[in-house]
Amino acid sequence: MGTYVLKRIITIVPIFLLATLLTFGMINLSPVDPAEAYFAAAHIQATDEMLEQKRHEFGLDQPLYIQYVNSLIKVGQFDFGISYVTNKPVWQEISARLPATIQLTIGSLLIAILVSVPIGFLAGIKKNSGMDHLSRFLSFIGASIPSFWLGYLLIFFFSVKLDLFPVEGIGTWKHLVLPSVTLAFPLIALYTRLLRASVLENLQEAYVLFARTRGVHETIIMGKHVLRIAISPMITGLGMNLGNLMTGAIIVEAVFSWPGFGRFFIEAVFNRDVPVIQGYVLLAAGIFLISNLLVDLIQMVIDPRISRRGRQYR
Template sequence: MVGFLVKRLLAIIPIFLLAILLTFIMVKMSPVDPAEAYFAASNTHPTPQALEEKRQEMGLNKPIFLQYVETVKKVVQFDFGDSYMTKRPVIDEIRERLPVSFQLGLGSIILTFLISVPLGFYTALHKNGFVDYSTRFLAFIGASMPAFLVGYLLIIVFAVKLAILPLEGVGTWQHLILPMITLALPFIVQYTRMLRANMLEHMHEPAVSFARMRGLKERIIMVKYVLRLAIGPVITGLGINLGTLMTGMVIVEVVFSIPGFGRYFIDAIFSRDMPVIQCYVLLSAVLYLVCNLIVDILQMYIDPRIVKKGGHL
């Protein structure tokens, strides 16, 4: 078990360095001159001499390899530079906005499991029943609707017409209900159907048949054997689809005017705030790696055979 965790932790290091390299290349290939973007964010028109001085200050005149090495050193020290818009350290701006996005993302994941697992479990046990057919219909509807449309519909119904939930912003837990539903809906649809299909498949496993021969109660068999085997791909899928969650969070924060990490990224794109954009991409990569590590650990406890197979999920 310890060896499994060590291998996973060591595997993160080269992937993280590769993420820094790809982000560095992306910035260098961008047609935007960081020095020009810096002055444009301040609504000033620099002279050629001022541009050249700013490029030297940013280290843009150094060899590419040295620029990359300095970038790695700064990232390791959590130094992403100063925002072109606010002139404040980017890491300070992120500290103020990341908790809101973290609450929204974590709440959406919890909501996904609280709904998709019981619903997928029930529809598997009552195949072709009313709830099963209704879930299929709602899954088709939910999978066809983009996140921004779902968000606006929820705003119209619950914030404008019924006036029972806040329209936008943050402050109380009520402000997070509609954004969490908007963000979680596509995952609820996907993982409800996935869990149903996995449970139907595992119901005919030899271990399940043997458990029935031993006289175990059907409820115990479904929870201890079938559900435990079927939920593994759901957890893995959620870790793999973290990029979709990050994309959806950007849309949701814009729709509901949430001052989180995603909206900060959108504002940085429009203002060509390169340090913020670079920080967002790198932190997204780190978040993806950490969440996948957590998923691997959960899978290890759900199915100990993973460790025996050498840690291959």
């Protein structure tokens, strides 16, 4: 199993290098001139001499392969350059805003898990029951309501009408409730249906029949065996959605004025802040790769069949 894990870790390197190459290529193929973008963000009318000097400072007058190698070295040092708008290192700006985004991500994941696991599991073992109809209703609503509209609805009812939670900002746990619920609602719809379908499928497996034949208590069969195996697709979905939550909570952060990195990225796009955009894309790629690696490791612990397949790589 250790060899399998090592190979999975090694595979991250070429994928991340491909991500850096694609990011570098898109930036160089885009019509945005970093030197012009720099002066535009600073509201400076640049002359041709100033543009040439800034391009030389950015290393844009060097061959592309040298620029790419230099960018790789800087990325390895967590150096994404200087923001055109704030004139601060991009990594410093990311580090200042990531805790808020991580806090929102963890809150939404906890809500999604605590709600979807019991509903999805009960809907699977009690097909066509009231809980099953509830899971279908949640799935329909979650797939139909846009996040920004749901966020404004929650603000209207729970902040404006009932005055239970703050409208915007960060600080106490109350500030976290509404944006977390908004971000978690689509995940609840997805995970509920995934778990329900997986439970129904596992109830038809031979190991359930064998356990019942041996006289194992139904609670043990459902809790120790069926749920443990059936939750595997949901964990895979969590790994995929962790990256989406970390880097894609832009709309929710904008609706609730949450000081995360998503809002900073939107501002960078409007200001053509190339270093921030590049840092955001590479950060997103790294988060996706690491979250999927963690999911693979968790899957090996939960599902012994995956561990056996992992040992075949030795």
